[in-house]
Amino acid sequence: MDPAFITPFIASIQDVFSTMLQLPVTIKDPRIKADSATTYDVSGIIGMSGDVVGSVVLSFPEATARRVVSLFAGADMLPTNPDFADAVGELVNMISGGAKAMFKGRKVSISCPSVIVGRDHTVARQKGTPCIVIPCDTDCGELAIEIAVKAVSSAAIAA
Amino acid sequence: MKIMLIDDSKTMRNIQESVLAQLGHTAIEEACDGQDALSKIGAFQPDLILVDGNMPNMDGLSFVKAFRHGNKATPVIMVTTESEKSRVIDAIKAGVNNYVVKPFTPDLLSQRINETMNKKAA
Numbered sequence: 001m002d003p004a005f006i007t008p009f010i011a012s013i014q015d016v017f018s019t020m021l022q023l024p025v026t027i028k029d030p031r032i033k034a035d036s037a038t039t040y041d042v043s044g045i046i047g048m049s050g051d052v053v054g055s056v057v058l059s060f061p062e063a064t065a066r067r068v069v070s071l072f073a074g075a076d077m078l079p080t081n082p083d084f085a086d087a088v089g090e091l092v093n094m095i096s097g098g099a100k101a102m103f104k105g106r107k108v109s110i111s112c113p114s115v116i117v118g119r120d121h122t123v124a125r126q127k128g129t130p131c132i133v134i135p136c137d138t139d140c141g142e143l144a145i146e147i148a149v150k151a152v153s154s155a156a157i158a159a
Numbered sequence: 160m161k162i163m164l165i166d167d168s169k170t171m172r173n174i175q176e177s178v179l180a181q182l183g184h185t186a187i188e189e190a191c192d193g194q195d196a197l198s199k200i201g202a203f204q205p206d207l208i209l210v211d212g213n214m215p216n217m218d219g220l221s222f223v224k225a226f227r228h229g230n231k232a233t234p235v236i237m238v239t240t241e242s243e244k245s246r247v248i249d250a251i252k253a254g255v256n257n258y259v260v261k262p263f264t265p266d267l268l269s270q271r272i273n274e275t276m277n278k279k280a281a
Binding site for chain 2: 089098
């Protein structure tokens with residue numbers, strides 16, 4: 001995957017977490033992921049379309065997600081509360097929106113977020129799109145961003 | 160001052176509402192997307208509108224275009240993740256008066272609201 005698609009997500013998650021949660025994020029070494037199982041139990045998912053297509057997953061262990069949501073929404077809540085999914089979805093929305101703005105010269109749209117809660121769930125990706133996992137560490141616990149995007153060639157756009 | 164908050168995220172509406180409360184604004188109507196806002200706006204008659212960009216059913220840009228057909232005066236601030244220059248230009252062309260990029264600090268949102276209302280008063 002083009003590194004130009006990775007660094008914007010690193011900058012964006014640090015910006016979103018520091019601005020909205022006052023929570024510093026330490027970035028660990030990115031790795032390629034082969035299977036479709038998500039890294040953790042709670043997934044906030046955004047689709048990308050336009051000059052770059054694919055999906056972005058913000059993946060949390062449940063305990064980390066509860067701590068992060070509590071900071072963001074100002075209230076502790078269980079994952080069964082609809083506001084829990086709302087908060088996770090808004091975080092991945094802001095991270096993806098901030099990242100795509102750094103894709104220079106490419107016009108990209110993002111979907112409204114979806115959120116899945118549950119152990120061992122999978123998120124299907126487009127065939128032939130590599131997935132890069134960026135592990136992150138915070139005072140609320142570990143989390144990860146899974147990025148499976150690719151540029152659409154100009155020939156494909158013309159067709 | 161009556162303010163309409165349009166955002167599909169209840170969390171974001173709550174955050175913006177708490178900033179508005181700190182500024183002394185408590186007459187607030189919420190809407191979860193552009194269609195919901197258009198259905199409520201006639202009865203509420205807001206003095207200021209804060210609208211998200213990326214929403215289901217009717218997005219922020221479509222809402223502003225529809226709203227501006229009948230109302231050129233009420234200030235609209237777009238509060239969105241969309242920070243690309245082309246998106247900002249599209250929003251201003253549609254009739255947005257000011258722009259706040261998410262993530263934002265409470266100070267930035269307060270500053271944009273004050274700027275927008277001062278410009279209207281001038």
